[in-house]
Amino acid sequence: MSTAIPDPGQASAYFGALERIRPVDLTAVGARADRDRLSDRLGVLDKVGVLRGLPGDFRATTEMVAEFYGVDPEAVKKVAQRHRDEFTADGLAIVRGQQLRDIVSLSQIDPRTPSLTLFPRRAVLRVGMLLRDSAVAHRVRDYLLNAESAARQVAPLTGEELMAAALLEAQKVLAERDARLAERSKSADAWDRLVEEGHTYKADDAAKILARDPSIGDLGQRRLQQFLAGDREINARKLPRPWLYRANGNGAYRPYQEQIGLGRLELKPGGRYFRGDKTHPKQGEPVVLITAKGLSDLRKFLTNSGQLALL
Template identity: 35%
Template sequence: MPTEVALLESPALRVEQMGRVEALDKVKSLVMLPDGIHLRTEDVARYFEVSAEVVRKLTQRHRAEVEENGLRLLRGAELRVFHRDMVSLRGGEQAVSFPQAPTQLTLFTRRTVLNFAMLLRDSDIARSVRTHLLDAEEDLRASYVSLERRVTRIEGCLLGVGSALQELGPVLGRMSQRLDSLDRKLDVTHQAVGEIGLRLADVSRDVVRLDARMDGLSRRLRDPGRRTDG
């Protein structure tokens, strides 16, 4: 597990934490500009409870890194457009002021602020953010270890299931053969029953004809003098 000192010293370790901006609000609420995206140097200094000069000096020392994580410097027309947008978002109020020099404005994002939390040494707020990041990572590592153990147990169970299936395979094959044989016997039986049904139908017709002849014979016997046609 990385330590706080390692986080302060290692750009690579800071990169690994850059997606976890939720840690900022867990320590202290960020006051954003009206667009809900950016902060000024003074806003960042207020969050970390340090001077604006400390933020500016740290920006100069780590310029490339903080620019990769959202730092912007606005000048000229771009600054005027941004100023106009902020006025519009505040409902047309003209009280929007930027204490920095009017010719430029440095803007920070949540990602940039998190970057500063991993660079500022003498800020209790920054230290709390780092502690939160490290504790959360430790919890995450513990979860990974627990998950790995569960996966290992599942893999062990699957190995047992595989062996059981291998042993069950021949049994299922024999059962399948017996069922196929039974199915063929049932087909033969069905055919035989069908043939018996046909024969019984023929017998039934013969019985009907015999019964009719017996009825005729019975009538002749009751009336020997009666002549019959044919």
């Protein structure tokens, strides 16, 4: 059985086509010329979010830029440090002294701040071209590159270019799949750490933590309590057995003993308080707490990633 030897000329044409249609990686160190070319398209910022700025000023602090991109301020600082020349050309400035005092007097910035780094909108856009671990920054780059592609007159693709485009699309699909798997793994690790730390939470705090999972969404204390009592569904799911019940008399929620035994709930005695003459303390209502294990079990159940044991 013979094996065909690739035609060197055909292979060269294929790889040449791959380079011609390969999308620009704006995060690459050597892509400054591409970033400079796109840095005037400031309208992209308004398409992906709302950027807070200083009062009466179009510039933003490091914290404001980090908030816009949904990252830690340290990530913004590192990007600005690595590409200092680019950001300086964009007008990035560090203010001190009287200029800083003038800004502090018009804003809620801590007056003890020794200096402040200010990003003009052009610099904010450049942060989006360089940040890797930010969904908003990904959207910024998509807007920039898609607009550039649409504005460019593209000739019909050759056979080699069509093959190259198919390969790039396959690589993109695989990269997106790997990113989703990595995010799920990161999320699972965070919940594992939560269980290991062993904290307990009131219903309102537990609802906020569960709501961080986008597949669960907003809950609120009342809705979560009704769900735990078996009175309503969340995500079209209902607990196989309720965790809470209404006490006679005041109707306050109380945990079933079996759920305490399973380590999902705790009942903490209420604090003592005084009323009237302040000589006879009264005992406050007990407080139902959801344990880290209870939170983890609820998340698995609500996201269809696990089944709750009936007992």
